[in-house]
Amino acid sequence: MTAPLRRYVREITVTRQNEPGARQAGAGERPATGALTDSSDRHPDRHPDKHADTDGPSRPGDGQQVQAQGTRGRLADTFAAARKEGRSVLVGYLPAGYPTVDGGIAAMRAMVEAGVDVVEVGLPYSDPTIDGPVIQEAVDAALRGGVTTADVLRTVEAVAETGAPALVMTYWNPVERYGVERFAADLAAAGGAGTITPDLPPEEAGPWLAAAGARDLDSVFLVAPSSTDERIRMVTEITGGFVYAASLMGVTGARQSVGAAAEGLVKRVRAVTDLPVSVGLGVRDGGQAATVAAFADGVIVGSALVGALLDAERSGSGLSAGLDGIRTLTAELAAGVRRPA
Amino acid sequence: MSASSAGATGTTVPPVPPSLDAEPGAWESVPDALGHFGPFGGRFVPEALMAALDELSAAYEQARADPAFVAELDGLLASYAGRPTPVTEALRLAEHIGGARLLLKREDLAHTGSHKINNVLGQCLLTRRMGKTRVIAETGAGQHGVATATACALLGLECVVYMGEEDTRRQALNVARMRLLGAEVIPVTSGSRTLKDAINEALRDWVATVERTHYCIGSVMGPHPFPMLVRDFQRIIGVEAREQVLALTGKLPDAVVACVGGGSNAMGIFHRFIPDASVRLIGCEAGGDGLATGRHAAAIAGGSSGVLHGMRSYFLQDDDGQTKVSHSISAGLDYPGIGPEHSWLHDTGRASYRVVDDAAAMDALALVAKTEGILVAIESAHAFAGAFDVARELGPDATVLISCSGRGDKDVDTAARWFGVLPADGGEPAHG
Numbered sequence: 001m002t003a004p005l006r007r008y009v010r011e012i013t014v015t016r017q018n019e020p021g022a023r024q025a026g027a028g029e030r031p032a033t034g035a036l037t038d039s040s041d042r043h044p045d046r047h048p049d050k051h052a053d054t055d056g057p058s059r060p061g062d063g064q065q066v067q068a069q070g071t072r073g074r075l076a077d078t079f080a081a082a083r084k085e086g087r088s089v090l091v092g093y094l095p096a097g098y099p100t101v102d103g104g105i106a107a108m109r110a111m112v113e114a115g116v117d118v119v120e121v122g123l124p125y126s127d128p129t130i131d132g133p134v135i136q137e138a139v140d141a142a143l144r145g146g147v148t149t150a151d152v153l154r155t156v157e158a159v160a161e162t163g164a165p166a167l168v169m170t171y172w173n174p175v176e177r178y179g180v181e182r183f184a185a186d187l188a189a190a191g192g193a194g195t196i197t198p199d200l201p202p203e204e205a206g207p208w209l210a211a212a213g214a215r216d217l218d219s220v221f222l223v224a225p226s227s228t229d230e231r232i233r234m235v236t237e238i239t240g241g242f243v244y245a246a247s248l249m250g251v252t253g254a255r256q257s258v259g260a261a262a263e264g265l266v267k268r269v270r271a272v273t274d275l276p277v278s279v280g281l282g283v284r285d286g287g288q289a290a291t292v293a294a295f296a297d298g299v300i301v302g303s304a305l306v307g308a309l310l311d312a313e314r315s316g317s318g319l320s321a322g323l324d325g326i327r328t329l330t331a332e333l334a335a336g337v338r339r340p341a
Numbered sequence: 342m343s344a345s346s347a348g349a350t351g352t353t354v355p356p357v358p359p360s361l362d363a364e365p366g367a368w369e370s371v372p373d374a375l376g377h378f379g380p381f382g383g384r385f386v387p388e389a390l391m392a393a394l395d396e397l398s399a400a401y402e403q404a405r406a407d408p409a410f411v412a413e414l415d416g417l418l419a420s421y422a423g424r425p426t427p428v429t430e431a432l433r434l435a436e437h438i439g440g441a442r443l444l445l446k447r448e449d450l451a452h453t454g455s456h457k458i459n460n461v462l463g464q465c466l467l468t469r470r471m472g473k474t475r476v477i478a479e480t481g482a483g484q485h486g487v488a489t490a491t492a493c494a495l496l497g498l499e500c501v502v503y504m505g506e507e508d509t510r511r512q513a514l515n516v517a518r519m520r521l522l523g524a525e526v527i528p529v530t531s532g533s534r535t536l537k538d539a540i541n542e543a544l545r546d547w548v549a550t551v552e553r554t555h556y557c558i559g560s561v562m563g564p565h566p567f568p569m570l571v572r573d574f575q576r577i578i579g580v581e582a583r584e585q586v587l588a589l590t591g592k593l594p595d596a597v598v599a600c601v602g603g604g605s606n607a608m609g610i611f612h613r614f615i616p617d618a619s620v621r622l623i624g625c626e627a628g629g630d631g632l633a634t635g636r637h638a639a640a641i642a643g644g645s646s647g648v649l650h651g652m653r654s655y656f657l658q659d660d661d662g663q664t665k666v667s668h669s670i671s672a673g674l675d676y677p678g679i680g681p682e683h684s685w686l687h688d689t690g691r692a693s694y695r696v697v698d699d700a701a702a703m704d705a706l707a708l709v710a711k712t713e714g715i716l717v718a719i720e721s722a723h724a725f726a727g728a729f730d731v732a733r734e735l736g737p738d739a740t741v742l743i744s745c746s747g748r749g750d751k752d753v754d755t756a757a758r759w760f761g762v763l764p765a766d767g768g769e770p771a772h773g
Contacts, residue, residue, distance in 0.1 A: 002618040004690035009371065126663040127537065127649060129544040130387050136531055149661050172385055173648040177662030199385050199648075203375055224389035226551070231391060249389050250549035 073218035074165045074193050075241030078117050079276040079297055088293035088337040089242075090115060091278055092330065093169060093302035095122035096155040097147025098138040098309060103319050105158040107309055107326050112162045114327040115334025119159045120196060120302070123152045123170035130171075130198050132253030134303040138310060149178050153190045160191030167193055167220060167241075172200040175208070184211035194218030194241055202234050209238055220244050223269060225261035236273040242298055243269050247281045254284035254304045263295045285329075289336025299337050305329060371682070376565020379688060381681035384564040386544075386651045393551045398566045400471050405573070410466065417462050421495065422452045424459075424577065428585040428742075433712040440732030441739035444594065446582045446610060448746045449717060455747030456578060456606045457488035461557055463574035465492040468555040475499040475554040479543045481508055481536035481602075482672035482720070483515025484747060485559030490524035500524040503542045505535040508672055515751055533666045536676050540650055560603025561680035564651030568680050575609025582742060583613050590740055596621040596731050599744035600723040601694065602638070602674035604683045606746035611692060622691065624683060625727035627669035628698035638667035640679040641687050641694045654681040670699040670755065671719040673747075701726040703759050706749065718747035719755065 082089045092111045096104050108119050124142040128135065152168065159166040168187060175183045175197070187195070194217040200208065202221065212219045218241030223232050226249060236243055245266055248259030262279050269277045278298025283289055285304070292299045308325030312318060376382045384394060404410040418424040427450065431443040448456035461478075468476055476498050480486030486502040493500035502519055506528040509516050519526050532538035540563075547556040561568045561575070579597075586594050597614055599607035601624040614620045629637035637643055640655040647656040649664060657665040657677040667677040686692035697705075706722035709715055717725065721744070728743045735741065749756065757763045 005616065005618050007689035008615065008686060008691040126532065127541050129541045129650075130548070132545070133531070140532070143663065173658070174662035176648060177658065177660070198387050199651075201384055201386070201388070201391065204383055204385060222388045224387070224391075226389050226392040228392060231388070235388065246387075246389060249551060251545045 073216060073241050075118065075167075075218050078165055079242060082117065083297070085338075088296060088340065089117045089276070089278065089298040090289070090330075090334050090337045091118040091120060091280070091298050091300040092116035092305055092333075093120035093122055093300065094305055094309070095124050095135065095139050095142050096152040097124055097142030097145055098306075099141065099313055099319060099322070100145060101147060101151045101155065103322075104142070105155050106319065107323060108155065108159045109162055110323045110326045111305065111330050112159070112164045114330035116330055117164060118193075118298070119164050119166045120169040120300070121152060121156050121159060121166050123149065123168055123174055125171040125174060128171065130251055132251040132303060134254070134307050134310065135252050138306050141313075149174055149183075153186050153192075156187065156192045157190040160193075165193035166191070167196055167218070169196040169198075172197055172204075180207050180211050184208075184215050184217060188215035188217055192217065194220060196220040196222075196244060198222050202238050205238060212240075222246055223265065225249055225259065225265050227265075229268060229272070232269055233272045236269060236275060239273075239275060242276040242278045243273065244300065245269060245277050245279050245296070247279050247283075247292075250281065252281060252303050254307065255282035258282045258288050258292055262292065266296050283333075286332035286336035287341070289333045290339050290341035293337040294340035299333070301333055371685070372565065372569055376569065378568070378682045378685035380646075381653050381684040382565055382568055383653050383681075384651060385648045385653065386564045387548060389548050390551065390564070393547075394564055394566065396471065397467070397555075397570075400467055401566060401570055404467055404470055410470065414463055414466055417466075417495075418459065418577065422458045422462060423450060425581040425585070426450050426578075428582060428589060429713075429715075429745075430589070431709075431713050431743075434709060435732070437708065437712050438729050438732050440729070440737060441595065441735045441741045442590070442737075443728065443732060444586060444589070444740060444742045445713075445715070445745040446578060446585075446742060448578060448606060448744065449715070449721070449748035453484070453488045453491050454750060455484045455488070455718065456575060456609060456744075457485045457559060457747075458491065459577055459609070460559065460571050460574040460605060461485070461488045461492040464555065464557045464570070465489070465496050465498060468498060468557070469496055471555065473553050473555045475501070475550065476557050477501045477503065477543050477546050477550075477554055478557045478559060479503050479536065479539040480515075480559065481505070481539070481675055482718075482751060483508070483512040483519065484673060484718075484751070486519050486524070486526070487515055487522070489557050489559070490519040490522035493524065494522050501546070502526050503529050503539040503546070505529050505533070505539050507534040508536065508539070511672055511755075512751065535666070536672070537650075537664060537667075537678075544650070560605040561608045561682060562603040562650060562652060562654070562678065568652065568682055571605055572608040572612055572680075572682060575605050576612045578606065578609035578744065579611060579613035582610060583617075586740070586742055592740070593617050593620050594742040595619070595735055595739040596623055596728075597742045597744070598623045598625065598724050598728040598731055600625045600627075600671075600674060600697075600720050600727075600746060601679060601683060602627065602671075602676045602720065603678070604680040606744050608680060608682055610742070610744045611686070615691060621693070621731075622686065623727060623731055624692060624694040625697045625723045626679070626694055627667075627671055627674035627702075627723055628696040629668035629670070631698050632696050636668040637696070637698070638669040638674050638676060639696045640677060641684065642696045644677070644679075646684070649678055652681045654684045655679050655687075670759070671702065671723065673718065673720040674723065695727045695730070697723040697726045703756065705729065706752075706756060707760065710749075715745070716749035716753075717745055718749045719752045721746045722749075
């Protein structure tokens with residue numbers, strides 16, 4: 001074989017074993033004989049420390065840290081406190097930079113003042129494939145306004161000052177582009193509590209878990225109604241803070257009712273983990289928040305809150321009207337999580 | 342001297358191996374079980390889609406080992422798609438260029454006018470095998486959308502095609518074609534309203550309808566197993582061409598040249614040649630207005646490693662990781678990324694990639710039309726323009742195999758405007 005061909009064929013094994021970003025023990029040791037191997041062979045006896053084993057010398061001892069995630073971060077305190085009060089946690093999402101960076105910060109502060117316990121700070125992205133039209137519109141506007149990753153971190157800092165845990169909700173590419181280590185360091189320095197990374201699967205999360213774990217950041221991952229029990233176990237083993245249970249199969253956006261699949265999914269998650277479980281996708285009002293609070297530790301609301309800002313911008317009534325809308329809706333949702341229906 | 346020897350070469354083709362045959366070789370281990378080509382590929386999708394990707398992987402593995410599936414696919418490729426497609430020696434064109442022998446793999450002669458049919462027949466048969474009844478697809482120029490609508494009509498599947506609003510205007514005839522074939526065409530108005538946004542919208546559809554819907558991705562891109570699966574369905578191009586070139590010249594070609602957007606025709610013609618170390622594999626990315634202008638679609642030459650549409654690969658992106666909008670006169674190459682196996686072929690040096698700008702591609706289109714009587718797609722014209730340079734570099738003793746991936750009927754309007762040959766323009770060619 002010529003050198004290029006040898007590299008094309010053989011380096012895949014080397015990559016799997018040595019490169020930071022190597023995914024999993026086993027993949028390099030047993031090359032597929034055909035074009036595919038049985039999917040059921042892919043994740044034999046997966047443990048979080050498998051990631052440590054394969055991620056090279058830059059990640060000393062992170063296996064332990066990964067395993068300890070669930071009881072470490074500030075999110076754990078928030079959920080524990082709510083449990084003592086006999087209520088669920090209210091998690092609110094808004095994108096950074098909408099309608100402006102400062103306007104977004106004001107909206108997130110208003111959310112906290114009106115009763116949101118945990119803030120998801122959205123990192124605007126050009127290709128938000130998991131988001132419905134409401135969040136897309138706000139995010140597109142934020143990007144047109146020139147919002148940067150640095151602006152998002154500034155937003156996190158401002159939210160963290162309120163005392164509420166701030167999680168960055170982000171598609172994976174901007175983190176990778178910023179630099180995995182650098183992003184973890186700067187997020188921790190800004191006082192952030194961690195991340196939610198909906199398009200970063202556990203199979204690819206090793207480098208991030210190492211960087212986040214070294215800085216006590218919680219890494220929240222999602223489960224969906226289509227997740228097998230095996231995958232739920234895999235996801236919950238690497239998740240910190242809480243497990244994000246998608247209430248339905250679909251993109252973000254307010255719906256008439258929360259998916260009936262949500263309650264069953266929460267039960268399946270609880271069967272394999274003691275982590276709190278929060279339910280998101282589709283929750284839009286106090287009644288739905290109360291319904292979800294009856295079976296989940298946390299209620300996540302995004303598009304409905306973003307919609308309050310969009311309505312105000314569209315009608316030309318400006319940011320202060322948007323903030324009023326945020327406060328009104330948040331108060332209603334906060335009441336909802338306190339009276340599980 | 343005759344203009345072309347298409348007839349002669351078409352009849353000397355030996356029986357071709359089955360489309361999904363797998364000659365034993367170490368390169369068969371790429372990608373790994375999680376879909377990685379070196380550091381590229383993988384599955385960067387929401388958890389909700391993981392079950393469907395596992396289902397697809399399992400269904401494909403089972404299907405390719407099932408002689409009945411392979412026989413049905415090969416039967417359709419032969420009796421419906423028109424395979425094997427011929428190899429045509431371009432004598433007048435080669436004389437004009439003044440370099441190597443030029444052999445054209447004629448995917449433009451496949452049903453629906455491009456190589457796209459190879460992949461959609463495979464995926465639509467898989468759809469039926471999985472018990473799904475609805476197929477969604479993205480399309481840029483409309484070629485993949487037309488091919489998908491065609492296969493769905495043939496197999497009785499519901500078909501929905503997402504197409505950027507911008508592209509529905511540029512390619513109105515293909516929209517009509519898809520609708521005549523019974524497909525629903527949904528213009529996408531989000532983001533930049535082009536191919537990448539059509540993919541975003543198809544992904545949003547898929548996550549909500551995955552139980553009964555298959556997403557028929559049109560190129561060697563997306564989350565695992567798509568890059569591998571589409572490559573395998575397109576691999577027939579190179580399997581046939583290798584036999585045909587050997588029969589015609591008695592030796593392997595010195596270079597294989599193909600255009601690359603996502604890169605399915607290129608992967609299809611390259612893959613069988615990967616173990617043939619003497620064969621240069623050369624991809625031609627779309628250079629748009631020129632690499633230096635920043636208005637191009639050359640992900641390898643002008644991009645950087647990143648994650649989009651479920652895969653790690655090379656993409657056009659800014660310092661914050663936001664996707665940059667691509668530019669090319671060819672709607673089929675107008676995509677800000679490239680399939681992960683191409684990124685790996687590039688990084689390992691097994692293939693090399695060149696940039697062909699709009700003007701060079703259009704000149705090649707005109708030259709091929711006038712010397713060979715073949716109006717190629719603007720996408721394929723990029724491969725020709727790149728191949729001309731390769732042919733001159735290698736000299737008259739060499740043979741260059743060019744992937745003629747599609748026909749140019751869909752591009753007559755664009756080409757006529759470019760050259761100013763519409764009657765309304767006065768009938769005087771501006772560049773001809």
